Amino acid sequence: MSSISDDYDYVVGVDTHTRTHQYAILAAATATVVAGPEKFAVTAAGFVKVIAWIARHTSGGRVLAAVEGTNSYGASLAAALTAAQIPLTEARPASKKARRGVGKTDSLDAVRAARSVLSLERGELTNPRQGAARADLQVLLIIRRQTTKEKTSKVNALNAIVRITGLLADTRAKLTMRQIRGIATGTLPVAGSPVTTGQAAALARDILDCQRALTANNTQLRTLVARWRPELLALPGVGPVTAAQILCAWSHPGRFASDAHFASLAGVSPVPIGSGNSLVYRLNYGGDRQLNSALHTIMLTRKRCDPRTQAYIAKRTADGKTPRAINRLLKRYIAREIYKLLEHPTTT
Template sequence: MTIVADRFAHVMGVDTHARTHTFSIVDAATGGVLETAAFPVTAAGMDRALAWASRRAPGYAAAVEGTASYGATLTTRLQAAGVTVFEARPPRRAARAGHGKSDQIDAVAAARSVLAEPTELLAQPRSGERRQALQLLLTARRLIERQRTQDRNALTALLRGVELGVDARRALTAAQLRQIATWRPRGGDSIAQSVARTEAIRLAREVQQRGDLLADNQSQLRQHVTALAPGLLAEQGIGPITGAVFIAAYSHHGRIRSEAAFASLAGAAPIPASSGNTDRHRLNRHGDRRLNAALDTVVRSRLAHDPDTRAYRDRRIAEGKTKRDVRRLLRRYLARHIYRTLKQTLTP
């Protein structure tokens, strides 16, 4: 494997913040600092930073902290300019002992942290507008779902506390929401009922509006997933949302080095839990829980609708496995399958 210092003559480390970024150019062969400068986080400031770096270190690589947060805009500009970008991890507190901390020190540390690392093993930030769109849509979806749930819970609590003629002992149905959203003020209501009815109408309409937003969100996810990984949605049980989660976790070729690494990321890698004469594995509660939940959604769908999956479940239960064990095994198998599928079909 080729290390960064053998491939690049210079590495630029970047310590990112909300208002300014600090840049330090390091000689890859010696680790010596050539020059350091700070630029404001504006379009003009980033243009000046890239011009400054190009004049002092042509053909450099960049090690950027916070490529998905404060350094996201800079990362996009560097990639558009053809610069190889590595994701630099912030130094541990123990590593700072005796060296102190400043923006310049952190920028130099970011550059030096990648010099001796093989380029194939270093994390590189995701690129591509569709991948970024997927992340934005998934983030927006979580927010909309959370807000819709809060509105439904508030509406249910209101209907249980004030008599408005709605049976709210169970979760409200879509028909009940439509009915409440079309209510009008009633002259016979008490003061409390009048206020409660107005609030119920508002909450019901907001729940409906958020439902429309989620439907539009799902349509956009379907479009991007189909473009990025043709054929993924044809897999049994995989829909636009779970497909988007799989692509967002896999991100791009080279980020996940193997099937086992993808399963570990998903929390689907088995954990030994043997003792004495008992030989078993248990559920893994680590890793990306959103990815794990997406795997579980697909597994449950296949258990409900796919005869082959049900036959596998019955065979393993006959061997002494529990239903939970079977779902764990299916998640592990599915993680391997998704990794292979994305590796073969995901567009660069």
């Protein structure tokens, strides 16, 4: 597999922010800074200046842009670079350990963004996410996370009110949705002043509104997933939310060079830990945590409901594997299965 320096003459590292982006151009063969770091505004005019600046300092050479945050602050820049036919890849931010003793500035981050891809081979590059369907799913997932957080906060507040004021006779258990509906409608007898009971009822109504919003959100997610990749919903343990999280990370065919690349982004690739005669593998704690959460949810569902998974766990347990090791193997298998389904739907 070819290296970056075999395919490109220059790498442009970009550290993205709200108002301005920082750019640095490095020679792919030597990793030395050729131009920059330079700061440009995040505007249409700024992107025109950037593209002209890149052309001026690369002299018609082959250019690869390594951009941080192509799905957030760098989204508009990614669109401008694509329109200018400049290849780009996602640059992962440097870890705290890598910055230790060196410092952190926008200029340093731009150089690090470029150098982060120079050590990779071409097949290890991560293409930016794209597609209108993926963007719709992402918006719905953002709203879902916010609504879930709001609902949890309100449920905790209502539980606290009930326990502190003794609105219900038994305050040992958390409130059920039936009790919350009763408090909201006034059909559940509660003790307390009119102010307390009124506020509790208003809070309960807000919780029910959040629940209705989450139900509608789930329906929308199922509709969009079924329209885009319905075969994903047929897999054991995969629901609308987990399917949407997977599709948002996968984005489009060809984004990942292999199922190992996909597993690495998901944080489920095995990490070897060894010294001397000892060699073990542990879970990967990096990667896309939303995608990792989706695979973890699928694994838990399969462990509870899928006979095939239960038989595999029994076999691996008999082989002496620990529960953590079995979880790692299951997540890796699920990642491989999903990758093959998405990349080659007709052959799975």
